[in-house]
Amino acid sequence: MVTAIGNKPVYRMSSAGGCPRALSAERLSYPSEPAPDWLERAANEGKLHEEWIKGQLAIEGYRVFDEQLELTLEYPTFMLVGHIDGKVEKNGSVRLLEVKSMSQFEFDRWMKDGFNGFQSYAAQITCYMEGTKLEEFLYLCKNRSSGYIDRNIVVGTPMLIEEIIKKLERVEECVAIGTLVDTEYDANSLQCRRCDYKSLCVPEPKTFNTVPEKL
16 A cells, blocks of 8 residues: 655655556555455464464574564655565574565465565565665575465565665656556466456457448
């Protein structure tokens, strides 16, 4: 959700990886599809898994701190705001901590594609890294079905912060003149099929004029 501080719109870091057309639609107050019922349940369940994982990290000797620390990045035409899951420290090394819990389907996608298949997560963690100025992050993805946790210590960011800034600047340029960012709709894209604004992008069905065949 895009809000505002003063005269600048505020983008959530968790949504910074979203489609630019959808972001411009939200900024221009276009109607969206209602959120599915399961979304809030999944978010609440995710919080429980996060706490369980943090408890396990403490048992392993990690110090978990700065939980839900607010980060703010300000640019000429917009701001980015987010809240991190926390930071971890062990043996003198401090890293950003990010915890995700996933369904079997999503976890299989994660194991297959990593951040390439989860651009929203890639942008989110990139913003967090920029906001904290940390160089490494501990990324934990839990399969809610099996309980298996994929653990990764990653150096650097999964994408360039400049790419995110450039995209959001483009969104603001279009919003300033009251138009949507050009569509890049892909019927095979999972992100497009799940988008709350896909009705603004789905091509109109083709119609054909038919001529009765003479017998």
